[in-house]
Amino acid sequence: MLLEKIQDLKKERSKVYSKRIEAILKTLEKCNTLADIGCDHGYVAVEAIKREVAKKAIAVDLHPNSLQKAIDLSKKEGVFEKIEFFVGNGFEPIEEPVCQAVIAGMGGDTILSILSSAKDRLKDTKLVLQPMKDTEILRRWLFENKFDINEEFVVNDKGRFYIVIKTQMSGKLEYSDMDIYIGRHIHTKSRESLEYILRKKEKLRKIAEMKKANEKDYSEEKRMLKMIEEVLGKW
Ligand SMILES: C[S@@+](CC[C@H](N)C(=O)[O-])C[C@H]1O[C@@H](n2cnc3c(N)ncnc32)[C@H](O)[C@@H]1O
Incomplete structure (x- = not known):
């Protein structure tokens, strides 16, 4: 007791x-x-x-x-x-x-x-x-x-x-697009950040594909995916 x-x-x-x-x-x-x-x-x-x-x-x-x-x-x-x-x-x-x-x-x-x-x-x-x-x-x-x-x-x-x-x-x-879309301190930080960015990339890729298939403008997604590739390249 x-x-x-x-x-x-x-x-x-x-x-x-x-x-x-x-x-x-x-x-x-x-x-x-x-x-x-x-x-x-x-x-x-x-x-x-x-x-x-x-x-x-x-x-x-x-x-x-x-x-x-x-x-x-x-x-x-x-x-x-x-x-x-x-x-x-x-x-x-x-x-x-x-x-x-x-x-x-x-x-x-x-x-x-x-x-x-x-x-x-x-x-x-x-x-x-x-x-x-x-x-x-x-x-x-x-x-x-x-x-x-x-x-x-x-x-x-x-x-x-x-x-x-x-x-x-x-x-x-001073701030950049990267600071807004990915986060000034997020890239190159932790395993959790990497997983987060990879998930974000996958989501964006799917949206871009869907927009492309529907002949919609997907330039914004393309721009963000390019930014993500840049970040991942430096990881
Ligand atoms: C999902 S709960 C989050 C509670 C806690 N902050 C947390 O992070 O677990 C969101 C709370 O914010 C309150 N809320 C939403 N807008 C608000 C506002 N403008 N001013 C004060 N409270 C607000 C809601 O009533 C709700 O209780």
Whole structure:
């Protein structure tokens, strides 16, 4: 009985999150206030406090039911007092400056619309972004709006590839098509990056073939495939 209780306690303490969530958590830097925008279950806000990455966290979600999950988890994990909870859109409910913010598990278009409405107050905020799709659209928006991508990597979580981007507002930036379509820091990094690029190549090749068969313009796919070949050639 006692042994079982100790084992349960050990399991509880060494809670293992998905590789995607762990990758996000690992990129966080120590800070005073961290915002978890679109927190849903609240893993990021809760763990940032538990791991003493942030002294205080602010969890925001559009939907009350999602926010409630974060409230419940924070109570269960004993960190409720250190997190403020808001139902709301993006950064809108937050009044104080935050030194770090995570926006994860949403489409790149949603992430950029959240950033776009808060742009003026994000000059000193480190951002960790994890788009589920439209990564190229998000990267382009970041560069056009003077957010430099300082770090970027691929996580393979159960066969699905996720991109994690660390970014912060910077001065004027130079960027290339390669930085937008493949990622400034992704090529030549890891085995996961290579697998991601190969999968991307295969997808593009199929789209190009389909367009060609239907006599549609596939010059964009051809251009991207050429870029990928260039990257693979240097691997
Ligand atoms: C799929 S969940 C991702 C949860 C968590 N961030 C993660 O990475 O696992 C996306 C959450 O973002 C919330 N959301 C979507 N758009 C939002 C916005 N503009 N402002 C705040 N929350 C938003 C949704 O309600 C949902 O709970």
